Amino acid sequence: MSRLTHVDQSGRARMVDVSDKDVTARAARARGHVICKSETLEQVRAGRAPKGSVVRTAELAGIMAAKRTAELIPLCHPLPLTGADVSIELDDDLPGFRATADVRTNAVTGVEMEALTAVSIACLTLFDMLKAIDRTMIIGGIEVMSKTGGKSGSWSRE
Numbered sequence: 001m002s003r004l005t006h007v008d009q010s011g012r013a014r015m016v017d018v019s020d021k022d023v024t025a026r027a028a029r030a031r032g033h034v035i036c037k038s039e040t041l042e043q044v045r046a047g048r049a050p051k052g053s054v055v056r057t058a059e060l061a062g063i064m065a066a067k068r069t070a071e072l073i074p075l076c077h078p079l080p081l082t083g084a085d086v087s088i089e090l091d092d093d094l095p096g097f098r099a100t101a102d103v104r105t106n107a108v109t110g111v112e113m114e115a116l117t118a119v120s121i122a123c124l125t126l127f128d129m130l131k132a133i134d135r136t137m138i139i140g141g142i143e144v145m146s147k148t149g150g151k152s153g154s155w156s157r158e
Helices: 040-045 052-066 114-132
Strands: 024-035 079-092 098-105 139-150
Touching: 024 114, 040 079, 052 079, 052 098, 052 114, 079 114, 098 114, 114 139
Parallel strands: none
Antiparallel strands: 024 098, 024 139, 079 098
């Protein structure tokens, strides 16, 4: 790519004009993780986290965030999502949580930003709900794993 699409020739930010693009089925998957103390993970597993069902709340927060991505990311197109799923798994090997988001639409632009936003907010929600018992948590590994649809076709990290 020879130039940034969100910047015009004079360096001003602009929203990319996608009005001539075809509507296609598009999907994206993103992932991220939260590393915490083993004791924190055990409290969540046992249902003893001070703020209740942190995993289910974080999953819901991620879905809600995917739907509002255009309000959070400047120049991001608002998209009619046809599906959004966020799942969080407990992982003793981290120790911590692995979050995955799958987002779908039929639109003229992709949903990578929505998937990344969903994972980011899910991880931030875990942090917020658990910070009273573990201030050492680390959020990381947020990345797009795959995307399908559009002119550039499919792409997968794996």
